[in-house]
Amino acid sequence: MHFITIAAQNLHRRPLRSSLTALGVAMAVGCVLAMTGISRSLDHGWVNTFMARGTHLLAVRKDSAEMFTGAIREDVGDQLAAVEGVRSVSGELMELESMADDTTMLAGGWKTGGRLWTSLQLNEGRIPAEGERGVALVGEAAVDSLKTGLGRTVKIQDKPFAVIGIFKQSGSMGNSMLLLPLADLQDVMGMQGRVAIFNLQVDNPGDSARVADIRARLKTRFPELAFWETKDISEKSEVLRLLRAISWGVSTMAAIIGCLVLLNTLLMSVAERTREIGVLSALGWSPRRILGLIVLEGFLLSAAGGLLGIALGFAGLRGMSFNPNLVGFLDTSIPLPVMLQTLGLALGLGALASLYPAWRALRLNVVEALRYE
Amino acid sequence: MPDVLVAVRNVSRAYSDGSVTALDNLSLTLERGDYLALTGPSGSGKSTLLHLICGLDQPSRGEIQFEGRHPGSAHEWSRLRSRRIGLIFQSFNLLPTLTALENVEVPMFGVLPRSPDRARHATALLDRVGLAQRLHHRPGQLSGGERQRLAIARALANSPDLLLADEPTGNLDSKNSRDILALLEELHHERGVTLVIVTHDPEIAGRTRRILRLLDGRIQSDTRQEA
Structure with a gap:
């Protein structure tokens, strides 16, 4: 025993x-x-979703309670892009949308012809052409819950959007999103000419000293904005x-x-x-x-x-x-x-x-x- | 020169803030190989003395020595009870969830480190007390006599020098009482173990070599007789 x-x-x-x-x-x-x-x-x-997009820094409104609730003028993106060391800037809107069958879906709005669309891995279909409106891409994890598919439509606030692509993205958030042209989501949200965040890419993202330097200059130049490194999103986000x-x-x-x-x-x-x-x-x-x-x-x-x-x-x-x-x-x-x-x-x-x-x-x-x- | 195993020196034990005296300035020695009956009416202090001799209780005054040394701590007493003193109770006090074999193994933890050694030794002891066919029975599946045999085997687990039996036949019929007493006497002779039996029964006391009679916490008589 x-x-x-x-x-x-x-x-x-x-x-x-x-x-x-x-x-x-x-x-x-x-x-x-x-x-x-x-x-x-x-x-x-969140972290994986932004990393999959190749985002190195996020620019958000300093005084907003949450990164997606702030509103920044869309043309600030051009000023951000002009800062030395910033390689690309992509504005983004996001909102939780209640769909027709009570499903809640995270909708994102990206400027057509912008860099973010090229970060998607398409399972089928295509990305929107520059200036195209009234279309949507659905993350593969959201296809079943939305009961939709390529060639069908999804309705947001009773407005139909044709599903032109099914995509896959790393990170549970990104993979279950609904993506629209930025102008469409701005209309839906009544935020014409505004974005909530900017996705920034910088030169030499692996050089932490260099990234810190760019970030410091951005903070000085844009005191109304906060700049988060992608890996710190979960620490910075109030929600x-x-x-x-x-x-x-x-x-x-x-x-x-x-x-x-x-x-x-x-x-x-x-x-x-x-x-x-x-x-x-x-x-x-x-x-x-x-x-x-x-x-x-x-x-x-x-x-x-x-x-x-x-x-x-x-x-x-x-x-x-x-x-x-x-x-x-x-x-x-x-x-x-x-x-x-x-x-x-x-x-x-x-x-x-x-x-x-x-x-x-x-x-x-x-x-x-x-x-x- | 007698070989003293236990010396009780001027021991008193009082309860309830001193208002009840169970033992009053009592002194005695137990010699190695003694076969002693501790008798006396209820409340005379027999069980209290037994508990003091094995360190389950501590005297209010005086001291108990084991082989000339006073065990100063509870840990030392635990060690003595584990290796040198075997206890047998009137109500057996077996562990109901364990088998006979496992019950005998319990005191061996810390003494025999290997489980197979414990099992082998426990099996031999159970065989010795006549329970070879009951190794895997739980106490609830054994008769009263068998339970007390099991308790005796458990008390012998670590080959003690001193065996203290508190009314070991008190819960048994006359046949089982005789058998248990015979077994204890055999073990006393076989192993040279010092045997102390607390009993009310004059017949049992009459079989021992020494009868210590207590009254009101004092020794009334200490009689040695031929076996």
């Missing part, structure tokens, strides 16, 4: 209680994983920061609830086994060995709950990805390091939650414990 057998047998003695506790831990772990997944998905989604904070808040609460469930079970278990713990002490088990047994029980419960929680978290993310409002926004893959971190968190909390019950067990008066019925 191994030491772990004793702990496992103790848990097996109350299979329903142990299972429910593991399930409680699993729910908490699943919640943490799902929230982390959502937050990570949005962070990476993403807010989502991350909510995600951490919910995750922390879930972790605390999981911890309390485990603590309650182990306390009950120790109380029920008062006499047995007294027997172990009478047989010469050291306090450290008894503590190890209780902590091991907590560890086993949290390990079982952690593994089940990873499955639940994954299923939860998958389930959420089918929500019409989230289609395409969520990346349901969970990298191994994130899984291991979450499992580590569960095991850590398990050990933490078992310390108090273990301490209670050690404080038992052995003689009284042996008389305990």
Whole structure:
């Protein structure tokens, strides 16, 4: 018999209680994983989307709460392009659009004939010709949810747009977007002559000192704008920061609830086994060995709950990805390091939650414990 | 010169802020190889003395020495109970979720590091107490007599020098009581283990070599007799 057998047998003695506790831990772990997944998905989604477009810097309005809510005059793009070291500038509008079937879709507006269109990888169809209007391209991840396809139309605010291409783009955000000519989206949004951001490409993007220098000059020249490096988008964006904070808040609460469930079970278990713990002490088990047994029980419960929680978290993310409002926004893959971190968190909390019950067990008066019925 | 295993020196044990005295300035020695019955009416301090001798409880005054040394800490007492002192209880105190074999292995953790060694030794002990056919039975599947045999095997797990049995036949019928007592006596002779039995039963006390009678926390008589 191994030491772990004793702990496992103790848990097996109350299979329903142990299972429910593991399930409680699993729910908490699943919640943490799902929230982390959502937050990570949005962070990476944006960063990857802009990186796939070859954007090195983003110019946004300094005082706007979110990068897509600001409005910048479109002709500022020409002034930005004139700055030494800036290779190209592409204005962009973006808006969340409610489609006819209540699906929410991220719509982007790019100037026809501009660089951004050439960054797309087309599955089928074509990009709009310069000056073309009334057309749309759909990301491959959005085709099913929009129930559309090449040659069909999509309606935005009752205005039909002919789908002329299906594209693929790295990053969950970009891959599930609807792209229109900038002038069309400006009309839809009532923002003629305005864009929300500029995608900037610079010379030698790998030279961080050079990029910093260009950025510094841009900031001096355009004090009303903020310039973000693509990799920093998730740190700079107010909305993403807010989502991350909510995600951490919910995750922390879930972790605390999981911890309390485990603590309650182990306390009950120790109380029920008062006499047995007294027997172990009478047989010469050291306090450290008894503590190890209780902590091991907590560890086993949290390990079982952690593994089940990873499955639940994954299923939860998958389930959420089918929500019409989230289609395409969520990346349901969970990298191994994130899984291991979450499992580590569960095991850590398990050990933490078992310390108090273990301490209670050690404080038992052995003689009284042996008389305990 | 007697080989003293345990020395109890001027030990008192009081409870409830000193208002109840379980043992009152009691001194005695247990010699290696002793076979002793601890008798006396309920409340005379028998169990308290037993608990003090194995370090489960601590005296209010005086000290207990094991082989001339006073174990100063709970850890030292744990180590003694693990390796040198075996305990047998009236109500068996077996772990219900573990099999007979596993119950006997429990005290061996920390003494025999390898699981196969523990299993082999536990099997031999269970064979010795007549439970070779019950290795994988849980305590709930054993009779009262078998449970006490199992408890005896567990007490012998680490080859103790001192075996303390608190009313070991108190929950058994007369036949099982005789068998258990016979087994304890065999082990006492075989292994030279010092055996202390707490009992109310004059017949059991009559079989031992020494009878220590307690009354109101003091030694009323300490009689040695021929085995």
